[in-house]
Every structure is written in C-alpha cells, then in structure tokens.
Amino acid sequence: MSDETPTSVPPEPLTFSESELFIDCYRLMKRIRMVEERLSALFADGAIPGFIHLSIGQESVPVGVSRHLTNSDTIAITHRGHGQALAKGMDLTPFFAEMMGKQDGICKGRGGSMHIADSSIGMLGANGIVGGGLSIATGSALAHKLDGANHIAVAYFGDGALAEGIFHECLNLSALWSLPCLFVCENNGWGEFSKTDQQFRGNLKKLAKAFGVSYQFVDGIDVGAVTDASESIILAMRKKPHPYVLECKVERFHGHFEGDPQKYREESDLATLEERDPIIYLREKLIRAGIAPAILEDIESRLAQEIEQAVASALAGPNPEFTTAKSEVYAHE
Ligand SMILES: Cc1ncc(C[n+]2csc(CCOP(=O)(O)OP(=O)(O)O)c2C)c(N)n1
Numbered sequence: 001m002s003d004e005t006p007t008s009v010p011p012e013p014l015t016f017s018e019s020e021l022f023i024d025c026y027r028l029m030k031r032i033r034m035v036e037e038r039l040s041a042l043f044a045d046g047a048i049p050g051f052i053h054l055s056i057g058q059e060s061v062p063v064g065v066s067r068h069l070t071n072s073d074t075i076a077i078t079h080r081g082h083g084q085a086l087a088k089g090m091d092l093t094p095f096f097a098e099m100m101g102k103q104d105g106i107c108k109g110r111g112g113s114m115h116i117a118d119s120s121i122g123m124l125g126a127n128g129i130v131g132g133g134l135s136i137a138t139g140s141a142l143a144h145k146l147d148g149a150n151h152i153a154v155a156y157f158g159d160g161a162l163a164e165g166i167f168h169e170c171l172n173l174s175a176l177w178s179l180p181c182l183f184v185c186e187n188n189g190w191g192e193f194s195k196t197d198q199q200f201r202g203n204l205k206k207l208a209k210a211f212g213v214s215y216q217f218v219d220g221i222d223v224g225a226v227t228d229a230s231e232s233i234i235l236a237m238r239k240k241p242h243p244y245v246l247e248c249k250v251e252r253f254h255g256h257f258e259g260d261p262q263k264y265r266e267e268s269d270l271a272t273l274e275e276r277d278p279i280i281y282l283r284e285k286l287i288r289a290g291i292a293p294a295i296l297e298d299i300e301s302r303l304a305q306e307i308e309q310a311v312a313s314a315l316a317g318p319n320p321e322f323t324t325a326k327s328e329v330y331a332h333e
Pocket residue numbers: 053079080128129130131157158159160161188190191192252256
C-alpha cells in the first residue's frame with residue numbers, strides 16, 4: 001500500500017525540553033492505553049453495550065497530532081477513535097459514562113463508542129461508517145477557510161478507508177478548494193479481518209500526488225516523529241490553507257473488535273507486536289536518556305487513580321429514562 005518501510009532509529013540523549021515533551025507524551029499515551037485496558041475489562045464484564053474497537057498500539061498518532069491543535073480546530077474520528085477523542089481533550093468521566101450508555105455521558109448515552117462527540121473541544125464525532133468522518137472533516141475545513149481564522153480540520157481514517165470513494169472525493173475537493181484539512185491515515189495493515197493489501201491496490205503516496213496533495217510518511221512507533229511531522233505540517237496549513245496527507249504506520253494490538261478471537265491472524269504476527277509498541281519504545285527512550293523509572297511509575301499510579309474514580313462515577317450514574325429516548329437526538333427540539 002505504501003512504498004515506505006518503518007524505521008527503527010536507536011534512541012538518543014534528550015535535551016531538557018525534549019524530556020518535558022516526551023514525558024508529557026508518555027503521560028497521554030499511557031492514559032489512553034490504561035483507559036482502553038479498563039474498557040476491555042468493562043466490556044468483558046458486560047458493562048458496555050454494543051461493540052468497541054480498541055486503538056491499543058496506535059496511541060502515538062493522536063497524541064503527536066493533537067499537541068498542535070486547539071479547541072477551535074476540529075477533528076472527525078473513526079470507529080477506533082477513543083485515543084483520538086481523549087488526545088483532543090475529552091473529559092474522562094463523561095467519556096466512560098458515554099461508553100456505558102449512561103445519562104451522564106457526553107452525548108447523554110445516545111452515541112456510545114462509535115458515535116461519541118464533543119463539539120466543545122472541536123471533536124465532531126466518531127463514525128461507524130468507514131470513511132464517514134472524511135467528508136465531515138472536509139466540510140469543517142471549508143467552514144474554517146470561509147471563516148478565515150486559520151483553524152484546521154483533521155480527518156482521522158484507517159487504511160481500510162482508502163478504497164472508499166469518499167476518500168477520493170474529499171482529496172479532490174480539498175485540493176480544488178485548497179482546504180485546511182489534514183488527512184491522518186492510521187495504517188495498521190488491517191481492514192476488519194483481512195490485510196489491507198487484499199482490499200486496496202493503490203498507493204497512498206501516489207494517490208495524494210495525483211491530486212496535487214502533499215504527503216508524508218512517519219513510523220508511528222515513534223511519537224517524536226509524529227509530533228515533529230504534525231508540527232511543521234499544521235503550522236504551514238495555518239499560514240496558507242491547503243490539504244495534507246500524513247500516513248502513520250502503526251500496529252493493531254487487539255482484534256478488530258473486543259472479543260474478536262483473531263483466528264485469521266498469524267501467531268508470529270501476534271508474537272512480535274511488543275517490538276512495535278510505541279509506549280515501550282518511548283519508555284526505553286526516556287530511561288536511556290536518564291529519566292528515573294520512579295517518575296514514570298508515579299505517572300502510572302496517578303493515572304490509575306484518575307481512571308478508577310472516573311469509572312466508579314460513571315458506573316454509579318443513572319441510565320437514561322425510557323421516556324426520554326427521543327430527546328437529545330437532534331440539535332434543535
Ligand atoms: C462503509 C462501510 N463499509 C464497511 C463497514 C464494515 N467495516 C467496519 S470496520 C471495517 C474495516 C476498517 O478498516 P480501517 O479503516 O483500516 O480501520 P481499522 O479497523 O483498521 O482501525 C469495515 C470494512 C463499515 N462499517 N462501513
């Protein structure tokens with residue numbers, strides 16, 4: 001699907017400001033990982049209705065991109081979008097409550113994992129339709145351009161959306177109208193239960209070029225590479241609106257959905273996943289740069305506390321009343 005191959009650059013000593021940046025990235029990536037591990041357990045306990053798709057192994061992408069976004073920038077996220085939502089700044093308690101379909105959820109329990117949204121932070125919504133967020137982000141980028149306020153839109157999408165017509169239409173319109181839309185492909189090599197190269201014969205780099213859209217590849221094992229690439233791309237987009245494609249190579253650690261037994265997946269693929277874990281990679285980088293493991297352990301124990309509090313409060317919250325089923329669905333009622 002791509003000409004590019006992942007790189008594995010050995011970690012180097014860090015400056016003070018790099019250490020600060022990477023500790024912050026570690027905190028956010030670990031937060032997403034621990035939240036999703038908790039969701040996995042809650043799902044197994046039957047506390048979460050519907051399907052959930054975990055982004056474990058892919059945390060570096062939204063964390064690296066979101067560092068350069070404000071609440072006025074908009075994102076449209078995917079069915080595997082918990083990390084994308086949390087990295088944009090979604091509060092944990094209403095997030096967990098939404099996953100559980102509770103009245104205190106950020107969408108009052110109407111959205112759940114695949115339709116969660118929070119316009120107050122520019123998060124336009126998850127989408128159960130593969131590629132569905134692409135046109136939402138493209139439309140939002142058009143609004144940003146008309147507003148003239150230098151805000152940008154981000155369309156997160158998976159490699160499984162590459163064969164969807166909507167992707168080609170959105171690239172075309174974004175290029176024609178010079179829209180500030182950043183297309184971020186989380187390329188995990190899978191579309192449901194099939195390898196993407198069995199579903200898509202094209203090449204993302206060449207496709208972007210065909211539409212005159214700039215393209216960059218980064219290896220998502222390294223959050224530093226994602227954050228560096230996003231920073232320069234987003235700065236340039238704010239100066240002069242234009243679309244951009246950022247392809248990030250990542251691994252999907254869990255099944256397509258929680259509970260997927262993954263019988264279609266080679267043992268050797270599963271056995272080597274840890275070597276491509278962006279959190280382990282970052283942790284080793286920090287330790288080799290002289291950061292005390294106790295600092296990272298302290299971050300983890302604070303996160304565990306924060307998550308348990310949010311889960312307890314979400315679990316204790318009420319379910320929506322049946323009589324309110326038709327309310328809160330449309331914006332104006
Ligand atoms: C339009 C549409 N076609 C098919 C599906 C069924 N489906 C759900 S997820 C998925 C694969 C998505 O792959 P990708 O976009 O790479 O995301 P990933 O699950 O790998 O994160 C498919 C085909 C769907 N939800 N929507």
